[in-house]
Amino acid sequence: MNNDERICSIALTLCPGIGHIGAKRLIEGMGSAAEVFSRRQELPELLSCVSSAVIAALDNPAAFLRAEHEMEFVEKNRLTCLTLKDEAYPSRLRECEDAPAVLFFKGNTDFNRLRVIDMVGTRNATEYGKQFCADFLHDLSALCPDVLVVSGLAYGIDIHAHRAALANNLSTVAVLAHGLDRIYPYVHRKTAIDMLENGGLLTEFLTETNPDRHNFVSRNRIVAGMSDATIVVESADKGGSLITADLAVDYHRDCFAVPGRITDASSKGCNLLIRDNKAALIQSAEEFVQAVGWNAEEQSAKPEGIQRNLFLELTDEEESVVRILSRLGDLHINTLVVEADIPVNRMTSLLFELEMKGVIKAMVGGVYHLLGN
Structure with a gap:
């Protein structure tokens, strides 16, 4: 054996x-x-x-x-x-x-950095969607230069997200629906090669695997699962990006959608996500950073709240969370999961216990603050 x-x-x-x-x-x-x-x-x-x-x-x-x-x-x-x-x-x-x-990977990046997002959307992107990708990632690179941008190398929003990330020196990873013995679509080969220096290509599929329709659905769970937040830029009322959004919600990750005119077919899916409270409306990188708690000014604030109880007896896992917050400052729950290597369902319980003990305080957007720090 x-x-x-x-x-x-x-x-x-x-x-x-x-x-x-x-x-x-x-x-x-x-x-x-x-x-x-x-x-x-x-x-x-x-x-x-x-x-x-x-x-x-x-x-x-x-x-x-x-x-x-x-x-x-x-x-x-x-x-x-x-x-x-x-x-x-x-x-x-x-x-x-x-x-x-x-998983199989070719490239150069850290999947476990503090900030990871995915940007997905229709293959029939409009100028509105393309411009949003360019503007959003340009502004995000100034606010969070260490963010990893994940997408699927497909036509439309995916490829524009990858190219905008590269243009702004952000690491970007494409999750593929086939093996690493090919690039699909082939016309995106140059972008895929450019990504290898700062990002790369990731897949669960073996070589000789064709990019069949069901493989794209399977790869969407990787896109959503490896990210802190999913951003749907444009989508029709049906499509793969809506599946990715649903998966992000199921995985208890943040989900955002870019609004559009009600008459635009490419914005119907995004508008439905917002209407059904599956995604938060997003208009800018600044808005996004504040919503997910990556805002430096917000993190440096010292909100008043429950007084920390001294001489508490904490479990080893609780002590680990406290040490991380003490070292890194205010953090989103997804970041705590990565840093502490504790499953998200267990982390949720730990954070609740610590809040009840007066050790931490929950802030806007799933961010946690260590009291007395």
Whole structure:
């Protein structure tokens, strides 16, 4: 049995009937993909809800042969293969129930920096949408020069978001709906190459995978899951960007939409998101930064509130959160999740307990302030 965690993780994705959620649960339950395979006969005793069908699916020599072939491609082309166990794996995405067991990356960036956004929208972008991408990222680069911009390299808003990020020296990553043996659409190849110096190309798909329609839906969960906030620039009343927005809401991430005229087909989706309270209306980078709590002036303020109770007994996890806030100042909950490496559902509970103990104060936009700091 091959014990290479990368090969085992790839092989696990190739076992029929297990799926993203099943694979992640098996890895979390056993501690690694390698352990899942090496102890597969014991799984029913060690983990609940593991059926004989799962054991049969794991007995799959062909999956290992394919995984080994994929790793040869990865090594030959100097790609990075990230498993759920790797520190460089996108921490925000790792917290999602359906996070992929393995990712392939070519480029140069840090997925776990303090600020990550994604910008998505229609393939039929208007001048209004294109100009918003250019203006928004120009202004955001001045306010938050370390932000990572994620999109999907598609026609329309996606490619304009990538190009605007590059023009303003922002790191930008394209999440692909196919393997790294090709670029789709091919006309965006130059932009994709330019991104490798400050950003790059990311995918869960193996080589020889075609950019089929269902793959785009699958990749949208990665776009939403690895980001602090989703920004829908333009969208018709149906489309992939609305799926990304729904996923962001499901993952408890911030979601924003750029409003448009009610007569414009390319703004119908955004207007519906705002109407249905699925997304907050956004008009500028300044507005966005304030909404997500990245505003430096707001973070430096010392709001009055609950008095901090001295000599409290805090758990190790609570102490960790306090140390992070003391060191970095006011932070958004998504940033705390990344910094503390604590799941978002557990972090929500910890923050509530700390607020009740008078240690922290909740501010606008999901930002938390350490009292007495």
